[in-house]
Amino acid sequence: MRIVVCVKQTYDPATVKISRSREEFDLRGAVKITNPADRYALEAALRLREAAGGEVIALTVGDADAEDVGREAIAMGADRALLIAGPELASATGRAVARALAAGIGHLAPVDLVLTGQVAAVDGAGGLAPRLAAALGWPVALDVVSLAAAADGGIVATAAVGPGVGEVISLALPAVVAIAAGIERPRYPQPARIANAWAPGLLATCTAQDLGLTAEDLAPDVEVGGLVLPPERTRGQVIAGPLATAAEELLAALKAQRLISAAAA
């Protein structure tokens, strides 16, 4: 089975600050990482390969820095990686990324299964897998928490449909599956694989043009109109006075703000 795992480089949300004065993200000091959910997708692919054999290829789209994500996937266990790179791809929106990935998957044919992370850490969107499935014309399963090869040559996926509730889906291949974070924690890359991940021949690079994509294919389908900042935290309210009256006052304040119900009081 040839499995392609889509991995993307993103900013570690913990290192991204918001500049209130300029109403924009402050990326000075921001650290680039592999999108955390994509590491879960890679883990699922590696487990599938361990159980059913085959090959795992990491596929990423971005600027030249995105090579690090492909190398990290190799260190974790991917057999090889393909980077579709170009300055225009660093800021590509969802549709363009899906088209570029679909072209990459075509380039890597024959591919049996494509895995993606369910959500992107930065925007919390889960748009890639459906878009990719539409572009490829393949079936898709979303929010998948476990994955196994089926006897009929397809796969069986369990999708989360509610807390603790799963739906078992049989998929014929080829298919696209979005893996939800949280079940099989991604393995640590082996140090020896880290040392070897930059060896020649493991990661191929191509441009969107190499894959036959046009400027129109990559045109943005989303325009960011502005940033809505969360309200600034206000100072807490200090209730002074003797304990008995202060407690009464506190209860009244909590009730007034509907933080507790009248019955609880």
Next chain:
Amino acid sequence: MDFTLPKPHQLFRKMVQEFAAQEVLPRARQMDRQGWPDMELVRKLGENGLLGVPFAQEYGGAGLGELGYCLLMEAIGAVCTSTATIIGAHIGIGVMAIYLGGNEEQKRRFLPDLCAGRKIAAFCLTEPNAGSDAASIKTRAVRDGNRWIISGSKIYITNGPIADVMTVLAVTDPTLGARGGVTAFIVEKGMPGLSVGTIEHKLGIRGSATSEIILDEVAVPAANVLGQVGAGFITFMQTLDTGRLGLGAACLGGASAALDLMCRYAAGRVQFGRPIAEKQMIQWMIADTATEIEALRSLVYRTAWMVDTHQPYTREAAMCKLYGSEVASRAINRAVQVYGGLGYSRDFTVERMWRDARIAEIFEGTNEIQRIVIAEQVMRPYGVRVRP
């Protein structure tokens, strides 16, 4: 000049920091309280390739060199000195002695299991009457045909109770002295006559196991002579050189963690209506600590680069150990001071760090010995002979 880490080492640092946060930190307090290593953690270190980081891949290592080893020790030293000590005794001196002094057959026989953590190593040098004066060891090995019979006792052996493979220094020819008369042996768990003696109850690094190792007429095959007969002292001294560097890296981690803790606490602790971080007395402690850490970091990583590029590094490695241990002790002592009464409570990490830091000024060559090593190296061109 380029101070950027190579790409694989950048990724390795990220991996080991993640491992330290997820696997080591949650166990650190319990290891200290129980006074014994968490063997599940030791197994995980091995499974994840962290017990063979500097060694060549052909022997089962990761091939990340001394630079990789220092990144490992810095990251682990930042969260748990006991775990750093277990790794240091294993990689830094135990396995390193075989890697530096062993012949090809010995490296192929022992290193893969040691790098994978299927076996744990210890380095057996110190004796009751031979600490800093390592050349005056009394453990004796006598040739008996195709084997050697070793008798004696070693003390303060880190990993002693959990070790499967021990590198042991013994006198083979009392007439020749340290250079020529002392030989290193690879002694394996299960050899008749080998036993674990008294377990030490320590002030700090309580999560590492330290014991006496007793050798009562242990028969060791000649194939387990580490390198050449008579070359043991040189092998052990070379091993200690690289071990010192790793210890300096662990101290760098500990000092950095102390700085982080004291900054966080000072920013949140309000006295006289303002955070104590706004007091100049606190700021000076933080500024001094940050400066010393930067100097130490430069020293440690430059020395790692010297090792990996095959330059002489005895002087620099001794400086890493000396300066590292003193920077860490000062940083952690200041962190306790910033925490005030809380820093004296077992409920806070800085209390454990304070107890853990003290040993670094003592073991792997006391700081007095390091100063002798450095003075010897510095003053040699002036024709001054420095002797202990």
